[in-house]
Amino acid sequence: MCVLMLPVVALTACNPAHVARQAKNDVDAGNAAACTEERANMEQAVQNYTLLNPDTPVTETAMVTAGILHSTSVLMDVMADGTVLPAAGTVCA
Numbered sequence: 001m002c003v004l005m006l007p008v009v010a011l012t013a014c015n016p017a018h019v020a021r022q023a024k025n026d027v028d029a030g031n032a033a034a035c036t037e038e039r040a041n042m043e044q045a046v047q048n049y050t051l052l053n054p055d056t057p058v059t060e061t062a063m064v065t066a067g068i069l070h071s072t073s074v075l076m077d078v079m080a081d082g083t084v085l086p087a088a089g090t091v092c093a
Contacts, residue, residue, distance in 0.1 A: 035092035038075045042084045045069050050082060058082045 049056075049063045056062065057080065060072040077087045086092035 031091040035075060035086065038073060038092070039084055039086075042073055042076045042078065046078060046082045046084060 045063050045068050046058055049058055049066060049068050052068075053062075053066065058078055060069065060078050063069045063078075064072060073087070075087055075090050075092045076084050078084055
């Protein structure tokens, strides 16, 4: 039984479709993690900016200028009310 199972396992592991599917799953998991982390970072930045500048509208540019962010986000957009949403056309959308 072990002799018969070994070739099946070996063929599955070397199957290009299996390898490609696994690679896609790994990329998808990485993208999801990046989106989750970026959203949490942006929401924290919005909260910090709002606490320090309660009467100033929240924008990514204003947060960069204030030194709260190093640069604007590629994956997330900040709406006028401070809501963080996935940027259109990105892996997070």
